[in-house]
Amino acid sequence: MAFVYILKSVNFPKTYVGSTIDLEKRIKEHNQGQSNFTSRYNPWKLIYHEKLGNLKEARIRERYFKSATGRRFIKKLFQVN
Numbered sequence: 001m002a003f004v005y006i007l008k009s010v011n012f013p014k015t016y017v018g019s020t021i022d023l024e025k026r027i028k029e030h031n032q033g034q035s036n037f038t039s040r041y042n043p044w045k046l047i048y049h050e051k052l053g054n055l056k057e058a059r060i061r062e063r064y065f066k067s068a069t070g071r072r073f074i075k076k077l078f079q080v081n
Contacts, residue, residue, distance in 0.1 A: 002058035005049040006065065006074060009041040015074060016044065017065040019058035023049060047078055 003023045007016040007030060016038055020026040027046055033039035052058045064070045 002052050002055040003049050004052060004058045004061040004065065006047050006078075007038070007044040008047045008078070010043045010045055012041045014041045015047075016041075017062055017070075017074075019055065019062040021055055048074075 002019060002021045004017070004019045005023060005026070007018070007027070008014070009016075016030070018026065023046075027044065029035060030038040030044050031042055033042060038044060050058075050061060052061060065074060
């Protein structure tokens, strides 16, 4: 089992899309500043996640969310800048 997730910065108009096999641990790592990009925009809140069969499927879905179509989907669904 794996996850694709979308985080939104609490203090900045930023989102982050990632994939992992341990969602709770990964979000904690982002909020503890253990990721280069996300450490600049702490704290983060989880706004969306999907459970997928394996990490390969999660990475494919992550790539979709990072595409122009996926970014439009996120913006429309969550009204995120």
